Amino acid sequence: MSSQDGPEIRVLASEAELRRALVLFRTAMVGLPPGPSYPDGRIGEYLEPGRTYGAFVDGGLVGTVDATTGDLVVPGGRRVQHAAVTHVGVLPTHTRRGIVTALLRRQLRDGRERGDVVATLRASEATIYERYGYGLASATERIEVDVRRAALRPTVPEAGPVRFCSYPQAWDLLERIYSRNLPDRPGGIERTPRWWAAQRLRPVSAGPSYVVVHGAEGAEDGFVRYRPVDTAQWFTSRDRTVVVDDFFAPTPEAHASLVRFLLGLDLVDRIVFATMPVDDPLPWMLTDQRAATVGPRSDETWLRILDVPAALAARSYRGGGATVRIAVSDPLFDDNTGVFEIGPSGAVQVDGPPDLGLGVAELGSLLLGGVDIGNLIAAGRVRVRTAEAASVAHDLFAWPRAPFAGTMF
Known part of the structure; x- marks a missing residue:
C-alpha cells in the first residue's frame, strides 16, 4: 500500500517481523535501556500471539503496538478482562501521519471483539492518548526516606519472618507469591506468565541487586527488590x-x-521507594514524619473503557442510596454511547434525560475511584445539571483506597 492511501495495518506473526517490531519500538523511544534478549525461536513465549500489530507504508514496517491479555481489579474487588497495551512506536521518519491513530483504533476494535472490557497503558507523553479515549486513572508517588531520622512508631506491627533469595531462582518464587496474593486494590493487574518470562530475560542490575521475601516458607505473601546506587564510593x-x-x-x-x-x-x-500508591501509609509509620519526603507524583494508569456497560456493572459503588444518570459519549464504539443510571446497587442502561454528561476518556478516569469528579467538572470536562447531581456522583464513584497497579509493562 502506498503512503498516499494511509498505512496498512496487520497482525505480525513471524519471528522476524516480531523482532523487527521490537527494534522499531526502541528506535522510536530513543532513550530506553536495552530490552530483554529473546531466545531464537521462542519469541511467542513473550509476545502474545495475535496481539502485535504492524503499520506498513510502501511495504516497510514503520509503526507497531502490542498488548497482553490479563485481568484488572475494579472497585469492590471484581476483575475484568484487560489488555495491557505497550510498545507503541512509530519511526521518527513517519511521525504525524496518522499511523498511531490507525494502529490504536485497529487494536481497540480487535480488543473489544476479544472480550477486553478495558485497556490500559503507561504513557510516554501525557498529551497523546486522550484522543483515543484513554483517561488518566491512577498515579504513583516517590517516597524518599532519610534513614538517619527514620524511626518506626511503637504502634507499627512487629516484623514477620523475612529471608533473602537469589537470582535467577528468585523469579519462580516471586511469580508464585504474586499469583497467590493477587492484589485487591483497584487498578491492580495480573502479572501474566509472559510478563514474568520477560523479567527473567532483563539484566537485573549493573551492580548488586537483592530480593527479600516475607512470610514462612511455603506461605510467603510479599517481597521487595532493591539495589544500591553509586557504589564506587560506597564506604566513604x-x-x-x-x-x-x-x-x-x-x-x-x-x-x-x-x-x-x-x-x-x-x-x-x-x-528511595520509586513507585508507591499515593495513599501509602509509610510516612505515617515514622515518629518523625519529615524523615519521609513524598513526591513527585507521576501518572501511572491510562485507562480506556472498551465495554462501558460491562465496566460499570463490574465495579461497586458507595453513597447514601441516591442514584444519578450519566450520559456517555464514545466516538469509536456506538454501543458505549448512552445513558446509564448508577446507584449503590449497580449500574444499568436506561432511557431518559441525564444528570451529567461526559466522554469515555473522562469515564475511564473515574472508573477506578481515584479521580474526583468535582475536578473534572471544574475543568469543564463533565457537564452537570445540578450541584446535587455532582455530589451524588462524587459519593458513588469515590473509593477509600487509591488505585494503583505497581507494574510496568
Whole structure:
C-alpha cells in the first residue's frame, strides 16, 4: 500500500517481523535501556500471539503496538478482562501521519471483539492518548526516606519472618507469591506468565541487586527488590542510597515487616521507594514524619473503557442510596454511547434525560475511584445539571483506597 492511501495495518506473526517490531519500538523511544534478549525461536513465549500489530507504508514496517491479555481489579474487588497495551512506536521518519491513530483504533476494535472490557497503558507523553479515549486513572508517588531520622512508631506491627533469595531462582518464587496474593486494590493487574518470562530475560542490575521475601516458607505473601546506587564510593559516601524497584506488600503485616527490614539495613543513609500508591501509609509509620519526603507524583494508569456497560456493572459503588444518570459519549464504539443510571446497587442502561454528561476518556478516569469528579467538572470536562447531581456522583464513584497497579509493562 502506498503512503498516499494511509498505512496498512496487520497482525505480525513471524519471528522476524516480531523482532523487527521490537527494534522499531526502541528506535522510536530513543532513550530506553536495552530490552530483554529473546531466545531464537521462542519469541511467542513473550509476545502474545495475535496481539502485535504492524503499520506498513510502501511495504516497510514503520509503526507497531502490542498488548497482553490479563485481568484488572475494579472497585469492590471484581476483575475484568484487560489488555495491557505497550510498545507503541512509530519511526521518527513517519511521525504525524496518522499511523498511531490507525494502529490504536485497529487494536481497540480487535480488543473489544476479544472480550477486553478495558485497556490500559503507561504513557510516554501525557498529551497523546486522550484522543483515543484513554483517561488518566491512577498515579504513583516517590517516597524518599532519610534513614538517619527514620524511626518506626511503637504502634507499627512487629516484623514477620523475612529471608533473602537469589537470582535467577528468585523469579519462580516471586511469580508464585504474586499469583497467590493477587492484589485487591483497584487498578491492580495480573502479572501474566509472559510478563514474568520477560523479567527473567532483563539484566537485573549493573551492580548488586537483592530480593527479600516475607512470610514462612511455603506461605510467603510479599517481597521487595532493591539495589544500591553509586557504589564506587560506597564506604566513604555520606549519601549511600538504596532504590526499591518493586515493593509488593498486599497485607498490612507484609508492608510493615518489609519496611522495618529496609529501615534496618546497615550502611544505608537513604532509601528511595520509586513507585508507591499515593495513599501509602509509610510516612505515617515514622515518629518523625519529615524523615519521609513524598513526591513527585507521576501518572501511572491510562485507562480506556472498551465495554462501558460491562465496566460499570463490574465495579461497586458507595453513597447514601441516591442514584444519578450519566450520559456517555464514545466516538469509536456506538454501543458505549448512552445513558446509564448508577446507584449503590449497580449500574444499568436506561432511557431518559441525564444528570451529567461526559466522554469515555473522562469515564475511564473515574472508573477506578481515584479521580474526583468535582475536578473534572471544574475543568469543564463533565457537564452537570445540578450541584446535587455532582455530589451524588462524587459519593458513588469515590473509593477509600487509591488505585494503583505497581507494574510496568
